[in-house]
Structures are given as structure tokens and as C-alpha cells.
Amino acid sequence: MTRLPDDLSIDLHYWMRLTRTMDDQLVTLWKQGRGVGTTFNQRGHEAISVAAGMALAPDDVVAPMHRDLGCYLVRGMTPRRLMANQLGRATGVTRGRDGNLHGCGDLSLNLIGFISHLPQTMPVALGAAMSFSYRSEPRVALTFVGDGSSCAGVFHESLNLAAVQRAPFVVVIENNQYAYSTPLHQQMAIDDLAVRASGHGVESRTVDGNDVEEVYGTVEAAVAKAREGGGPTLIEARTMRMLGHAIHDGAEYVPQALLDEWEARDPLLLHEEKLTSRGLVDREYLARVAEKCREIVADAVEFAESSEWPDPGTVTDGVYAA
Amino acid sequence: MDSTRTMTYIEAIRDGLRTEMRRDPDVLVMGEDIGGEFGGAFKATKGLEAEFGPRRVMNTPMTELAFIGAATGMGLMGLRPVIEVQFADFISTGFDSIVQYAATTHYRWQAAVPWVIRAPADGGIRSGPFHSQNPEAWFVHTPGLKVVAPATPADAKGLLLAAIRDNNPVIYFESKPLYRSLRGEVPAGDRATPIGRARIAREGQHVTVITYGEMVRQAVLAADGLAPEVGVEVIDLRSLKPLDRDTIMASARKTGRVVVAHAANRLAGVGAEIAADVGQTAFEYLDAPICRVGGLDVPVPFSPPLEDAYRPGADDITAAIRETVAY
Numbered sequence A: 001m002t003r004l005p006d007d008l009s010i011d012l013h014y015w016m017r018l019t020r021t022m023d024d025q026l027v028t029l030w031k032q033g034r035g036v037g038t039t040f041n042q043r044g045h046e047a048i049s050v051a052a053g054m055a056l057a058p059d060d061v062v063a064p065m066h067r068d069l070g071c072y073l074v075r076g077m078t079p080r081r082l083m084a085n086q087l088g089r090a091t092g093v094t095r096g097r098d099g100n101l102h103g104c105g106d107l108s109l110n111l112i113g114f115i116s117h118l119p120q121t122m123p124v125a126l127g128a129a130m131s132f133s134y135r136s137e138p139r140v141a142l143t144f145v146g147d148g149s150s151c152a153g154v155f156h157e158s159l160n161l162a163a164v165q166r167a168p169f170v171v172v173i174e175n176n177q178y179a180y181s182t183p184l185h186q187q188m189a190i191d192d193l194a195v196r197a198s199g200h201g202v203e204s205r206t207v208d209g210n211d212v213e214e215v216y217g218t219v220e221a222a223v224a225k226a227r228e229g230g231g232p233t234l235i236e237a238r239t240m241r242m243l244g245h246a247i248h249d250g251a252e253y254v255p256q257a258l259l260d261e262w263e264a265r266d267p268l269l270l271h272e273e274k275l276t277s278r279g280l281v282d283r284e285y286l287a288r289v290a291e292k293c294r295e296i297v298a299d300a301v302e303f304a305e306s307s308e309w310p311d312p313g314t315v316t317d318g319v320y321a322a
Numbered sequence B: 001m002d003s004t005r006t007m008t009y010i011e012a013i014r015d016g017l018r019t020e021m022r023r024d025p026d027v028l029v030m031g032e033d034i035g036g037e038f039g040g041a042f043k044a045t046k047g048l049e050a051e052f053g054p055r056r057v058m059n060t061p062m063t064e065l066a067f068i069g070a071a072t073g074m075g076l077m078g079l080r081p082v083i084e085v086q087f088a089d090f091i092s093t094g095f096d097s098i099v100q101y102a103a104t105t106h107y108r109w110q111a112a113v114p115w116v117i118r119a120p121a122d123g124g125i126r127s128g129p130f131h132s133q134n135p136e137a138w139f140v141h142t143p144g145l146k147v148v149a150p151a152t153p154a155d156a157k158g159l160l161l162a163a164i165r166d167n168n169p170v171i172y173f174e175s176k177p178l179y180r181s182l183r184g185e186v187p188a189g190d191r192a193t194p195i196g197r198a199r200i201a202r203e204g205q206h207v208t209v210i211t212y213g214e215m216v217r218q219a220v221l222a223a224d225g226l227a228p229e230v231g232v233e234v235i236d237l238r239s240l241k242p243l244d245r246d247t248i249m250a251s252a253r254k255t256g257r258v259v260v261a262h263a264a265n266r267l268a269g270v271g272a273e274i275a276a277d278v279g280q281t282a283f284e285y286l287d288a289p290i291c292r293v294g295g296l297d298v299p300v301p302f303s304p305p306l307e308d309a310y311r312p313g314a315d316d317i318t319a320a321i322r323e324t325v326a327y
């Protein structure tokens, strides 16, 4: 069992709470008809996205995916910019060009934005890692893929290339049991996704994706190994997507018993229990953090909703770099 | 004696699938999330697994390149797979197996590849750059493929029947904005719409608008708005490859003024081919330059004001008609 420094454990909690608060707010906005397009549910993924983001050094590069709101936040993308992107405003990360978390890249934050086609971001993140080797920089690149995405050819091509290149590359599979409506057993004939690594000569680990400290410890070790020239690692983090694929999806196809089982292991609440039982924080502290997060998210909504829409006259701007 | 039923565009697609699956045990459907109670991202295949079982309604992993390639192999063995790519945008993940393998096989060694890819295309629904595309030009540019794009529920069913029965790889572009917003009469049972034959959606004397998919609805709206001063003839192409050149040229010769419209970006789009062909073939009948209406040369933007600026509609078609008529 991983025991992290106390202030780090407390920090992990803060970012998970902020992620949860923002995700809850997104669900509410869409239910109230204030959303634009769609939004991807994050509930269940907070520990993985936050811990992996935190385990990286500031110079490392990360390509988060559609369930990694926590990682964007941890890496310094502000709730205001993210919310404005969700609502299609000119002040959003993509200036209204792309929606929800898609395209939320910012190289000044060492963040690479993703496209829908899964997992096309994986080789791109690998390329960042290869550029670090090329320039002998002690940096690491990390990306996430879903269980569904791990079936795709480009996943395997990327792992193979990463292994051959001994690239400083870490891949976190967020195994949330489903790819949209399709359960694991209809996607693949294995139970253990980490075995995908061995056929490519890549080391792997399997972690409880709802234990933020375990995810952190495992990613941190993989990142350290990569930085020292030890090559890539594949980490399977097991969790459950607690809501639908995206906001429109009621996920009636998920058995209630499965949800109940994972609800009892909510990553945020598990960590709160851990912190209180260790005497690191009390209930009052947790309430204060929750309140602070609500304020931050309320401010982000206020900012986004009062932001300008993009000017239609600019629609062709930005297709090409200068 | 044919009876008809009124249904939405997407119900007509489902009716077409069901009709063919009942008729021919070699027809099966495959794709992501299409099975079970769920019945696909847009519910086009809802209820099919209950009737035909999981053998014929095959849920696949998210691996377009593998399952489109596999459909080619199944086609070579005489099956008729109907593939659903979840969004037309994701068809690019299977590109090699479509444009290199399936499309060239019959030319090279005379083996037929009778699959259909159903591609939910088109935008206007705030879905951003990767869930809004109209990639038909890639495939019209590929020898060996056929490409269809129904604009009505009747053709959604009729063209699907024809596509499934065709012995070639056919890409069937569905227009998402029509799925539930367009209802129409659909012949019951077995009435295929022949591939390669356009339809005059509306007759007129002064100007011809050539279009397909959801833009047919926009063109008819534009035409209604200009009537009775301007008589607009709207041609619904239905099939983009092969093109019904006879219908196109006859109308161009009749009206002498032509507008070509599509939602896909205009640059090097299907409309460019049609405009060039009409310009060359019906040159001496034309009274005005051929006018093209299409999307801008940018990724389909997400935010509503940007998407509206990107995407042509009835107003743009109206403006193009006025310009052409005023020439």
C-alpha cells in the first residue's frame, strides 16, 4: 500500500473535489438546458486523471482524454477556460472551434489536445516522448486511453514503436468496463488489459483506479523509470464509468448491481475517509474545500456565460499557422 | 399493389435493414454499439437483435479498420454485411480497407465485394469537428466505390435496399439532421430506388439547383420562398457515384441556369465535378455562370455562431439563385 506525504494526499483530495464539483455542475447545466453540444461524464475517473496529472513534473507533457477533466485542472488549465470551452465561447481554449474537452491543448501548459478518433492521440503523445529522447531532455510524455481504445490497431502500433524506441512514455488505460454501451467481454477476450503490454515488450502494472494514492505511486514510479531511460510503461487503472457515456446517455444497459458495487468505492469519498481516519483533515475542512470548489466553479460558469460568443466573421481564422 | 406508411428518415433506414434481413439470410449488420436493447448511437438498429439474434446483429469493438476489412472478407465469401460506422467522421479509421482493398478488388481479380457502409454524416447540430463531417468527396474520388446520399425517408429505405443488393462496395451517407425531423411516405415491402438515378424534387423553369442530402430540404425551402417569381427546379441527386448525368443535363438545358449546393466544404467537393461537367456538356445552353454553394474550407466548428457561418442553408441557396437569375 502506497503512503504518500501528507500534504500531497491533501492536495490530491483538493483536485479530485474540484473535478467532481465541476463535473456535477456540467451535468446540472445540461439538465437545465444551458449546455451547448454534449459533455462527457467524469464521475468515477477523478482519481486516475488527477493522480496521473500530479505525478508528472511541470516540464513533462500530457495528452489527457475525454474523461480527464481532473488532469487538465491539475496541469493549470483554469476552470474558466474549460467552462467557456464547454459552452462554445470565444474565451474557451479552442475559441469555439472545438467542444467540451476536445482540443483543449495548450503547449504553454505542456498539454496536448485530443481528437475524437480514438486513440489517435496515443502516437502523438509518443512523438512528444520521442522528441525528448532526440534532444536528450529528461522529460516524459503521458497519455490515457480507454479499454475500448486499447482494442484499436493504433494502440498496438504505438506500444510497439514506444518499446522499440525505449521512449520515455507512460500510457494509462482507464478501464471503466465499458466503451459506450459495449461491455468489456464484447470488446476483448481477456480480463486483464495489462497483458496487452507484454506482447510488445513493454512493462505493465495494474492498479485500483479508485485509489488515488495507489494510482499516484504507480504513475510516479513509471515516470521516474521513463526519465531514467528505462522505457515505456503501460498502467491499467480499473474503475467504473458511473454515469452515461455522455450527457444524453442514460446508460440503461449498465446493471444496477455493478453501479452499486462501485458506488460504495467512490474514489473521492474513499480518499476523504482515508484522510479523516489518518487525522489529517476533519469534516469541517472537507466542507470548506467543497465550498471553495463550488465558488470556483460558480465563478467559471459566470465567466463562461457572460463571455462573448465567437464572432462569425472569424470563422476562417486560424486554419493555418502563420 | 403497394401500400405506403409514413415514417421518419431513421425509421425508414431501420425498415430497410429489416426488409433485407428478412429477405436474405446473408445480410447482416455490424458496428459499434448497434446490438441489444441499445440499438446504436442513433438507434437505427434498435430491435434488430431481438428479431435476428446476435449472429446477424454483430456488436464490434471500436476497431473500424479491422471490421471493415473483415466485411470485405465476408463479402468475398458471399455475405452482405451492412456496416455502421458510428459517425461518418470515423470512416477515416477504416480508410485503407475501403479505398485500397475493397474498392480495387473487382478491377484487379474480378471478385465482388458487396458490402454497404452506413455513414451518419452532416452537421448543423453542434457536434464539433469530428461528429459533423461530410466526407463523400473522398469516396467519389475513389474508383470502384458507389456513393449514395438519400434526402427523403422513401429513398432512405429504397437506396438502402439497392445498396445492399448491389455487388459493389457502397457508401451510404445518412444525414443526421434529417433523422427525426423529416417524415414522409415510404412504400411498404420491397421497393428499391435504383442507384444512379436522380429525382426532380421540385419542378421549375428558370433555374436548376442540384443538390443532395439535407440540402435538398434547404433548396426546396429556398425555392418556395422565391415562388412564383422565380421557378426553381430542384434536383435531388440521390446517387453521387454514379451521377445521373442525363437528368442533370436535361434540366440544365431546360433552365440554362445552374446552382450546385452541398453541405460539405465547397473546395474540390462533389459540386466542383458537377459544375465542370455541366459547363462542358451544356455550355451553349447556359445563360449564367454556374454557381456553387458549399461549406467553408475549415474544420466544422463547434460553436453555434461559427457553425452557422460555416454551413450553407436556404438563405445561401436563395442568394445564389438570385445572383444566377440576375446575371
Ligand SMILES: Cc1ncc(C[n+]2csc(CCOP(=O)(O)OP(=O)(O)O)c2C)c(N)n1
Pocket: A067, A116, A117, A118, A119, A145, A146, A147, A148, A149, A150, A174, A176, A178, A179, A180, A241, A245, B032, B062, B064, B086, B090, B093
Ligand atoms: C475511431 C473511433 N471510432 C468510434 C468512436 C466513437 N466513440 C467515442 S467514445 C467511444 C467508446 C470509447 O470507449 P473507451 O475507449 O473505453 O473510452 P471511455 O469512453 O469508456 O472512457 C466510441 C465508440 C471514436 N471516438 N473513435
Ligand SMILES: [Mg+2]
Pocket: A146, A147, A148, A174, A175, A176, A177, A178, A179, A180
Ligand atoms: Mg471505457
